[in-house]
Amino acid sequence: MNTPANTERRLEQALLRGKWTLFERLPAERPLAEELGVSRATLRTALHTLVGRGILETRRGSGTFVRALPCRADSTGLADSLRAFRIVMPPLLSAMAGTLPPSVMLALERHLPSAGMALHAGDMRLFAQNHLRFFSTLLQATGNARLAQAGAATLPDAHALARLLQESSHVRLEEFFKHLARTLHGLRHADAQATTAAATAYASCLLQCMGEEA
Amino acid sequence: MNTPANTERRLEQALLRGKWTLFERLPAERPLAEELGVSRATLRTALHTLVGRGILETRRGSGTFVRALPCRADSTGLADSLRAFRIVMPPLLSAMAGTLPPSVMLALERHLPSAGMALHAGDMRLFAQNHLRFFSTLLQATGNARLAQAGAATLPDAHALARLLQESSHVRLEEFFKHLARTLHGLRHADAQATTAAATAYASCLLQCMGEEA
Incomplete structure (x- = not known):
């Protein structure tokens, strides 16, 4: 299941495990997509949802950074x-x-x-x-x-x-x-x-x- | 300038103009991308940032809907x-x-x-x-x-x-x-x-x- 939603969840889990910490820069798209075994388009979609949620931020020319950590409970009931x-x-x-x-x-x-x-x-x-x-x-x-x-x-x-x-x-x-x-x-x-x-x-x-x- | 960020802004402007109202379904990706003159990948990235921001929501199998309208002032200073x-x-x-x-x-x-x-x-x-x-x-x-x-x-x-x-x-x-x-x-x-x-x-x-x- 390499959907954007699934990729988003995997990135959230990695953030919760402390793979990347607050203010850290994420790897470039190509190696990160390879690591996750998803297409760059799928990765980009997942990253942008996280940008919209205020968890990541992209800075022009310098990459994608951790802006806030996700919440441990991800129910949105x-x-x-x-x-x-x-x-x-x-x-x-x-x-x-x-x-x-x-x-x-x-x-x-x-x-x-x-x-x-x-x-x-x-x-x-x-x-x-x-x-x-x-x-x-x-x-x-x-x-x-x-x-x-x-x-x-x-x-x-x-x-x-x-x-x-x-x-x-x-x-x-x-x-x-x-x-x-x-x-x-x-x-x-x-x-x-x-x-x-x-x-x-x-x-x-x-x-x-x-x-x-x- | 057909970047995802620019496409996101154009979609926001369209929402503010009332092109789509609250709870309305957006057109399918292909015609919408054509209308905006952007690639489907660019459109998808822009749509997902808006999903992350809580403005749009995607429902599996039924499309993308307006969940909340964007704010008139888009400064985030x-x-x-x-x-x-x-x-x-x-x-x-x-x-x-x-x-x-x-x-x-x-x-x-x-x-x-x-x-x-x-x-x-x-x-x-x-x-x-x-x-x-x-x-x-x-x-x-x-x-x-x-x-x-x-x-x-x-x-x-x-x-x-x-x-x-x-x-x-x-x-x-x-x-x-x-x-x-x-x-x-x-x-x-x-x-x-x-x-x-x-x-x-x-x-x-x-x-x-x-x-x-x-």
Whole structure:
């Protein structure tokens, strides 16, 4: 199985074993591809995914370096997303409260009735998508690519979120929707504390849907 | 200039223009490569960097989809990193206070004297690297790949950080070092509040070095 995804995993394992340490330069593409027994195209694809993930960085003319080490657990399941979301998104949203231009507030406000209609119609796929559109619109508006990337890393997968919502009670879904409305309210009134509280409750509500302690 | 980096930027621009919306499937590789006038290998490299960045996702057998929209500002300068670090890292570290096994605490504690010696020797490259090793060790220990990725997105570039430290006064550097020691102290004593305060002061101190208001 010499797929790019498999090659990416093998490179991660090598980094975890300490084959290359932080800030070290990786071997050139040709010898590294030979060592791994993959084509240079496959290696390049794997390397670039790791660059995108912030683990490697390429410096023009000097090669590929280790920027951060991968995490020991490589599960990217829904519970991990939601736990990461609950830690990262409330302070991120709180920092944005009061900084959003009217055009962004307007775009955010449009997602709410759409989400409400999807909830009313029982269309959980659309309901999940509306939630994710709300946060994606916010992250786009940070004007800080690093911050946007940190937030995007914690967004749950739309399919997994829709499945979770399908299994949840209507009372829970109404509560969940209310937390989103409260988050928007906090942002609109530049109330950092209310925004933090609402976004935290929002994430905790989802973790409760999963049967996790909140 | 049909490099992978250039192709990545063109795809980002197309996403910002709304050519493809959130959750939409991108065209197949062959027609997309033709449309962009690049080789399939170049396109694939660009697509995988965007997958790593969490903007696109590939689903086996069904194609490449838009997972999150890119941020309008694509600068990834030091100031942006530090601002993102100040928002994301304090709550992240605070959530980890009290959860770290002794082996990780030991690894973290080893970075401190190394940083102290580098500071004393005036080796700002090594000093910066020791700081980044400290945070990288912590992120590895989260056991949550999404959270680790969110944190890693905010880590400053080692070269840029070393340059900033080189230009800073010795008083500022001593202060900066003390905030790192305080962060470690907070983590060791499972004191979430002290950890948050120390990590926030740490990031603010760096932003002050840059001449930014903190």
